[in-house]
Amino acid sequence: MAELEEIGDRATAHPARAQNLVYTLPHTTESIAEFLTPILSRVDPSAGGTQVVVVTRDAETALTISETILRLSGPAAIEVVPITSAGRAGRIFRSRPVLAVAGTAVELSGLVRASLLKAEAVRTIAVAWVDDILGEGEETVRALEALLGELTDAGRVIVARKATPALENFVERYARRARRTGIAETVAPQLPVDYELPIIMYLTVARSARSIALRKLLDDLDPPSALIVARDEAAASEATQTLRTLGYHQDDKSINVIRGEPGNAAAHTVIFYQPPVTPAELQRVAVAKPVQIVALAAPGEVAWLREL
Structure with missing residues (x-):
């Protein structure tokens, strides 16, 4: 800078x-x-x-x-x-x-x-x-x-x-x-040897309607556990507020919002509240070994998401 x-x-x-x-x-x-x-x-x-x-x-x-x-x-x-x-x-x-x-x-x-x-x-x-x-x-x-x-x-x-x-x-x-x-390229972590990333699905939605889309997605998928991945603080706060309105508490172990690394937590579903922008972001969620991955993406972000 x-x-x-x-x-x-x-x-x-x-x-x-x-x-x-x-x-x-x-x-x-x-x-x-x-x-x-x-x-x-x-x-x-x-x-x-x-x-x-x-x-x-x-x-x-x-x-x-x-x-x-x-x-x-x-x-x-x-x-x-x-x-x-x-x-x-x-x-x-x-x-x-x-x-x-x-x-x-x-x-x-x-x-x-x-x-x-x-x-x-x-x-x-x-x-x-x-x-x-x-x-x-x-x-x-x-x-x-x-x-x-x-x-x-x-x-x-x-x-x-x-x-x-x-x-x-x-x-x-x-x-x-x-x-x-x-910015320097982020090093992509190695995938677990016993795991292969599932096909990534995406839901096209305007950025201003992400919270509504997240609510509908959780209703439709009804995952037993999920990680909602947000890139910045504002998006994480918005996604967290959506979970609160759905009745999930801050100490809930099944549905959580994360920023960055998912840690050691396993999850049935990973939802990208903002679409990933690098292969490393996708591979980080492999630690959770999800059964399905869904990304919320604005119309203009779909082509880039497909390239990943």
């Missing part, structure tokens, strides 16, 4: 263009904080204008980014306004300063065309996650390219799940000489 801040200090000293960066990160709330916190820390409220633009695959990802920054930084920090509709967002732009936004390339381009998003004020444009956006089809890619063409003086931050030829081509075109950063 100190290295990123140093890069940013050097970059913002040059008024024309900030340092380009490429992050290789899983699609998690922790990753949002990893790439976006250094960018927001360099926003200058006194300068005015929209200084940070985050391009997302869909409105739901934009909302997740906004919620994550608000939860981590609090209401007094720089907010990221989600652009779920250019028309609605236009009213916000006309009523008060907007320092940072997140939305699809189509909606953001609408703000540029309406002269509400001023290209000269934008210091950084982040594309997260670029693999998702490139996979959306030609119309979405053209909208992204047009937006990058409008914001030519902004530094580029490209976020991807993994290095691919498509990513390298995109970086070569739009973020040349970018500095690379990311």
